[in-house]
Amino acid sequence: MAELALSDPVVQSFIVYSAILALKLISVSLMTTIARMTRGVFGNPEDAKAFKGTVKFDDPVVERIRRAHLNDLENIPAFWVLGALYLTTGPVVVWATILFRVYAVSRIVHTIVYALIPLPQPARGIAYAIPYIIKWYMGFQVVIYYISAV
Numbered sequence: 001m002a003e004l005a006l007s008d009p010v011v012q013s014f015i016v017y018s019a020i021l022a023l024k025l026i027s028v029s030l031m032t033t034i035a036r037m038t039r040g041v042f043g044n045p046e047d048a049k050a051f052k053g054t055v056k057f058d059d060p061v062v063e064r065i066r067r068a069h070l071n072d073l074e075n076i077p078a079f080w081v082l083g084a085l086y087l088t089t090g091p092v093v094v095w096a097t098i099l100f101r102v103y104a105v106s107r108i109v110h111t112i113v114y115a116l117i118p119l120p121q122p123a124r125g126i127a128y129a130i131p132y133i134i135k136w137y138m139g140f141q142v143v144i145y146y147i148s149a150v
Contacts, residue, residue, distance in 0.1 A: 017100035068115035
């Protein structure tokens with residue numbers, strides 16, 4: 001197992017891209033709030049009353065942003081876990097950094113083409129598939145590295 005240190009460039013790279021993804025995740029939450037406020041549609045009666053809106057669960061704009069947020073919640077935590085485990089395998093700095101960077105950029109593009117500027121397929125599918133493949137790659141690398149320990 002590789003020894004991890006905060007001074008290690010691959011660890012620093014993982015930290016930077018993990019922070020970017022966390023900021024992206026909370027940004028999509030803010031996008032949902034802004035969409036609700038500007039459209040006057042809320043999920044709770046007390047919010048609708050306080051902001052003089054209506055309770056509505058099927059607003060197409062709000063729901064599209066919420067689905068993008070749910071997609072992030074399903075995918076980004078898996079990246080954090082697999083990426084952290086991948087660090088323990090002692091990956092090559094340049095390759096690991098490329099994986100982390102491409103993952104982060106693809107997730108950002110996914111949100112753009114899903115929630116902000118909806119584009120026809122395969123744009124969203126490609127933006128989803130690239131980070132999906134990266135997670136599988138990192139996961140397999142961890143399993144291959146540690147399989148002999150079992």
